[in-house]
Amino acid sequence: MSDAAIFDQQAVADKVTGQSPLHHLSSSHKTEGVVLEEVPSLGYLTLRGDANDEAFRAGVHKALGLELPVQPMTLLQSDTVSIQWLSPDEWMIVCPGARCFEFESALHEQLSGHYAVVNVSGGYTMLTLSGDRALDVLYQSTAYDVHPRHFGTGKAVATTLAKATVFLRRPDDGKWELIVRRSFADYCWRWLVGVC
Amino acid sequence: MTQPNRLAQGGRVNRDRPLSFVFNGETYQGYEGDTLASALLANAVSVVNRSFKYARPRGIVAAGAEEPNAVVQLGASEAAQTPNVRATQQALYDGLVASSTNGWPNVQRDVMGLFGKVAGKMMPPGFYNKTFMAPASMWMTYEKLIRKAAGLGRSPREQDPDRYEHFHRHCDVLVIGAGPAGLVAASVAANSGARVILCDEQEQMGGCLLSTTETLNGKPANQWLSETLDHLAANPDVLLLPRTTANGYHDHNFVTLHERVAEHLGDTAPEGMARSRMHQVRAKRVVLSTGSHERPLVYANNDVPGNFVSGAISSYIHRYGVVPGNQLVVMTANDQGYRCAIDWYDAGRNVVAIVDARPDADGHWVKQAEERGLRILKGQVVFDTKGTKAVQGAWVSAWNAERFALTGEAQLLECDAIASSGGFSPVVHLAAHTGARPVWRDDIQGFVPAAVKGQLPTGGCNGVYPLHQVLADALDTGITAALDCGYEASRFILPEVDDLVESAPLALFEIPHTKATMRAPYQFVDLQNDVTAAAIELATREGFESIEHVKRYTAMGFGTDQGKLGNINGMAITARRLGQTIPETGTTVFRPNYTPVPFGAIAGPHRRELFDPKRYTALHSWHEQRGATFEDVGLWKRPWYYPIGNESMHDAVSRECLAVRNKVGILDASTLGKIDIQGKDAREFLGRVYTNKWEKLGIGKARYGLMCKDDGMVTDDGVTTCLGDQHFLMTTTTGGAAAILEWLELWHQTEWPELEVYFNSVTDHWATITITGPNSRALLREITDIDLDRDKFKFMEWRQGTVAGVPARVYRISFTGELSYEINVQADFAMHVWQTLFEYENKYGLTPYGTETMHVLRAEKGFIIVGQDTDGSVTPEDLGMQWCIGYDKPFSWIGKRALSRPDTSRRDRKQLVGLKPLKDDVVLEEGAQIVLDPNQPIPMRMVGHVTSSYFSPTLNHGFALALLMDGHNRMGEIVFMPMPDGQVHEAEVVGTVFYDSKGDRQNV
Structure with missing residues (x-):
């Protein structure tokens, strides 16, 4: 537990309607061989800490029910939560928006010493890309090598999407996840639709 | 319509698919599979352009990317205009419209030709820099005239209707060039399991196999070619890119490829298809199997239409069924010229003579020519061409190579085509893009790529020419590439080819004339840039000894040509004049792009x-x-102001300002x-990154902070x-968000x-x-559970609670x-x-305001904007913000040391002040320069400038912030701002706070 000031930032769902960064565009785009969709309103937590600290790893495991990935560019996931390795001391946790504060609190309960958990749910949205031609869309969008030989299932990287940044993940064979920043979401969506 | 130079059969064109096209206003017919060049030659169109400087008629010389003359303007409609297209690389399609880029009113009757004839004599190399440089002020005018006369094509004036794509590619092995070497290297690497990209710039893959008569495994080359391509295509980890030119070879094996996806289909791409595609490839190994370019020989009037490099003639015959003439004279210094003559003869046309500069030659192809009874003149050269718009004959003479002189009587051989072959130059352009200078090899009389890590030249590019040697070299290269990428090299069985004996070639570049070079007719070295042997000789006489200087003096190898045909000849001629060897003379740098790339693709x-x-x-x-x-702020789109109806910006901003000062405004x-x-x-x-103190800031409190760079200048x-x-x-x-995060990380x-x-x-x-204004508390109280009492929630504090039912942090701070x-x-x-706030819009007079009103309001209070009122040369003290510096902090914060330099405390530094124009309706121009005496002579001594300036609707007069030399000591002085229109504005130097100087309003 640190002294970080945390509070449940989620508004009560039946009283307040939240808006995703792409609320003004269609949430789904289908063309031959490609399906592009937004998954809005997820919870995002940035986790910082020392991967070499056994207690830290154990604390994360206890709080989220999931191992902390310590291999660079990997993604571990359960039914509710995923953890993406971002750097030797940084991870992105994605969970249902309504459970974000629960996981944030659990992490604070389990962790001690030098670490940080930051709620960044308002700052991101997730796009998914699937279909036979999904790779062609990615070849046009990112300089990172997404060829299946180089980008297997369970891999996740932080890279570029055209002129914006993206957390690019391959949770399973048939789907790519692209986590983009809120303010760049409109640009990223239009770019992807443009090259589909 | 007849095509006089088209053979009845042969070639890879589809005679069942005739295509009609227009060149310079005339309609012609070609076939599917033609290039524009082969179709023009089939129709016996000899003049395709006028030359750049001398406006001489020019015809097609080559069959590939090295073509210097047939550079055309493409496009039937205005929107589809494409300049700089090589006719030899442009596939023919039905309805193609092309025209010459040079020549007015047309290439046959060129007005500039007269100018060229007369003025050409007056335009020696160096003419531009000698004549047009003085006076320097006139250069722009001269330059326009020269450009207009030269005409290098033009860009479209309408929107390009096409779509262009970018692809990022990664592979183990990128193979550039799908001739025999590239095919073998790619096959070996692919069979070994490597990810391979094979690209080739031509319409069909195969390189020289498309026009050879040699057999592979005892069968025509075509069979092995299609089997090999099929095998590669079936491998999912191989990407075949035909019609794709590697244009730039950058550091770390990053190569840009330009794929012409639909340029062979029409003026614009079919619906749903991109016109072209740029592949940005990152490869572990790059195999350069780019082959070689045949060098033409340099002799007098060698630019008259009907002069070819010899291999081009073989290509036109074998690939397109086109023989560009009836009577051929071949001049050669190697056995290649014989192959061209044999192909011509076998196509049923007459070979007048093979003129071989060597005294004797007895290789395989020589014997083949002798068997056909062709006339061979050994120890002789073609030194001049008869004709102006078309070749009418070749002047031939015996010669003495050692004395570099003609001997004996000259004779005229009547003919309508001359082919020459001076040997081969490996295509080293890509290898040289990264800065590695090619290396001369005496044994092949050519430059080969320098050794560079990760780069594997093979075949012709590596100076290996006989087919059986090429295949063996490529096999080694493919194995090396596979091993380098961590694969176990697979077996690959090379096709059997005959080891044909070739007689030794002669190192020959230029041909002597009966007259000295300077007096002889033009002997062209670089056809595209009109550079002659005499021009190079003149350059050396004038003292230009470095090949780089010769290049710039003469323009040799400039522009889109990049010296493909001419550079080696030019270097050899330079070397002879300087009494040097070619390696001593060296080569110039080849630059991307190899051939022009449309802006759309970029x-x-x-x-x-x-x-x-x-x-x-x-x-x-x-x-x-x-x-x-x-308004654009960085990449952000921020509301600038919200006009109502036809409101002007001035009126909207005034309304917004007054709403904030009197009621309540709202800002995103x-x-x-x-x-x-x-x-x-x-x-x-x-405490270390800010100039002020932080150790005592309590929970729930906020503080303004100022950051300096290590030079003591305000940065955020x-x-x-x-x-x-x-x-x-x-x-x-x-604007500072990303940079400051990086700054913090850097120091940490x-x-x-x-x-x-x-x-x-x-x-x-x-x-x-942000809600701001006297009504903001009452407004917020409507929808929050936070206690807003002035003593419980003070200025520079924050509270947590809900606003409109949403969990929120509310900060009581004010800009x-x-x-x-x-x-x-x-x-x-x-x-x-x-x-929800806007549900109370009318009750409290809630008014949305944008960045312009924000600027006016903050400036009235003297609040700075970093980057507007500062420019990286302003200290906190210059801003009068000493109150924001903790000089006695225990740790030496960033910028502290710099602020103790004499320079940061000198009295005449520019300091932030307020300016109040003496006339109330004057709004000073931002950027206006300040002087102390408006009557001093120009150039006046400028002592500062206006950084922010607005009209204040609250104060009802203009006001400004300015950086003024020694400004803090000039309070009450009058300064002057002379304007370009002659007006001189006067203003009084005042403090920076124009409104509510005690700060009562934010504390209510």
């Missing part, structure tokens, strides 16, 4: 709305609906940079709040890694809604000088809060 999808990212806040759609005009401040800072050393870290500012004892939220300027990671602190960007997470609250909520819920 831009790709990065155009129009996708040219650059546009960043939007969570409230953007509301601003749009409210009719806001937008979400773009401010926000950095979450956590850790037990967070407070210490803040903002309010940082204490959320927990080890938890802070830093705000930065909108490189200087103070022992401090336990983490920084995380939360800029996009929090939406920030307007009025009572203000900044409401921060998770961005998804910002619109709900904003709209």
Whole structure:
């Protein structure tokens, strides 16, 4: 537990309607061989800490029910939560928006010493890309090598999407996840639709 | 329509698919499979252009990328205009329209030709820099005239209707060039399991196999070629890219390929298809199997249409069934010329003579020619051409190579085509793009690529020419590439080819004339840039000894040509004049692009709305609906002002300003940079990066902070709040958000890694809604559970609670000088809060305002904008912000040392002051220069400039902030701003706070 000031930032769902960064565009785009969709309103937590600290790893495991990935560019996931390795001391946790504060609190309960958990749910949205031609869309969008030989299932990287940044993940064979920043979401969506 | 030079059979064209096309206004017919060049030659179109400088008639010389003359303008419609297209590389399609880029009114009757004839004599090399440089001021005029006369094609004046794509590619082995060498290397690497990309610039893969008569495994080359291509195509890890030119070879094996996806189909691409595609390839190994270019020989009038390089003739015969003439004279210094003559003869046309510069030759192809009874003149050369618009004959003479002189009687051989072959130059252009200078090899009389890690030249590019040797060399290269990439090399069985004996070639570049070079007719070296042997000789006589200087003096190898045919000849001629060897003379640098690339392909999808990212806040759609005009701040789109009806900007801003001062305004401040800072050393870290003190800031409090770079100059500012004892939220300027986060990380990671602190960007997470003005408390009280009592929630404090039912942090800070609250909520819920506030719009006079009003209001209070009132050369003291510097802090914060330099305390530094124009209706121009005496002679001594200037509707007069030399000591003085229109504005130097100088209003 640190002294970080945390509070449940989620508004009560039946009283307040939240808006995703792409609320003004269609949430789904289908063309031959490609399906592009937004998954809005997820919870995002940035986790910082020392991967070499056994207690830290154990604390994360206890709080989220999931191992902390310590291999660079990997993604571990359960039914509710995923953890993406971002750097030797940084991870992105994605969970249902309504459970974000629960996981944030659990992490604070389990962790001690030098670490940080930051709620960044308002700052991101997730796009998914699937279909036979999904790779062609990615070849046009990112300089990172997404060829299946180089980008297997369970891999996740932080890279570029055209002129914006993206957390690019391959949770399973048939789907790519692209986590983009809120303010760049409109640009990223239009770019992807443009090259589909 | 007849095609006089088309053979009845043969070639890879489809005679069942005739295509009609227009060249220079005339309609012709060609076939599917033709290039524009082969179709023009089939139709006996000999003049395709006028030359760049001398306006001489020019015809097609080559069959590939090295073509210097047939550079045409393409496009039937205005929008489809494409300049710089080589006819030899442009596939023919039905309805193609092309025209010459040079020549007015047309290539047959060129007005400039007269000028060329007369003025050409007066335009020796160096003419431009000698004549047009003086006076220098006239250069722009001269340059326009020269450009217009030269005509290098033009860009379209209408919107390009086509789409262009960018692809990022990665592979183990990139093979450039799909001739025999490339095919073998690619096959070996692919069979070994490597990811392979094989690209080739021509319409069909195969390179020289497409026009050879040699057999592979005892069968025509075509069979092995199609089997090999089929095998490669069936491998899912092989990408075959035909019609794809490798244009730039950059560092670390990053290569740009330009794929002409639909350029062979029509003027514009079919629906749903891109016109062309740029592949940005990152490869572990690059195999350069780019082959070689045949060198023409340099002799008098060698530019008259009907002069060819010999291999081009073989290509036209075998690939397109086109023989460009009836009577051929071949001049050669090797056995290649014999192959061309044999192909011509076998096509049923007459070979007048093979003129071999060597005294004797007895190789395989020589014997083949002798068997056909062809006339061979040994020890002789073609030294001049008869004809102007078309070849009418070749002047032939015996010669003495050692004395470099003609001997004996000259004779005229009547003919309509001359082919020459001076040997081969490996295509080293790509290898040289990264800066590696090619290396001369005496044994092949040519430059080969220098050894560069990760780069594997093979075949012709490596100076290996006989087919059986090429295949063996490529096999080795393919194995090396596979092993280098970590694969076990697979077996590959090479096809059997005959080891044909070739007689030794002669190193020959230029041919002597009966007259000395300077007096002889033009002997062209670089046809595209009209560079002659005499020009090079003149350059050396004038003292230009470096090949780089000779190049710039003569223009040899400039522009789109990049010296493909002419450079080696030019170097050899330079070397002879300087009494040097070719390696001593060296080669010039070849630059990307290898052949021109359309701008559309370079831009790709990065155009129009996708040219650059546009960043939007969570409230953007509301601003749009409210009719806001937008201002670009970095990549952000921020509301600038919200005009009502036909309101002018001035009126809208005045209305917005008064609403804030008298009632309440609302601003979307979400773009401010926000950095979450956590850790037990967070407070210490803040003390080191800010100029002011942080150790005593309590939880619930906020403080303004100023940041300097290590040079002591202000770089950013903002309010940082204490959320927990080890938890802070830093705000930065909108433009500084990313740079300041990097700045913090830089100092943490490189200087103070022992401090336990983490920084995380939360800029996009929090939406920030500012309500400001006397009514803001009453407005907020309507929808919040936070106690807003003035003594319980004071200025520079923050509270947590709900606003409109949304969990929020509210900061009582002010950038307007009025009572203000900044409401921060998770961005998804910002619109709900904003709209809820607007339910009270009429009750409290709530008015949305944009960045312009924000600027006026902050300037009235003397609040700076970093980057507008500062420019990287301004210290906190220059700004009069000594109150924001903790000189006695225990740790030496960033910038402290620099602020103790004499320079940062000198009296005449420019300092921030207020300016009040003496006339109330004057609004000074931002950037206006300040002088102390308006009557001094020009150039006046400038002592400062206006940084921010507005009209204040509250004060009802213009006012400004300015940086003024020794400004803090000039209070009450009158300064002057002379303007370009002759007016001189006068203003009084005043303090920077124009409104509510005691700061009462924000504390109410």
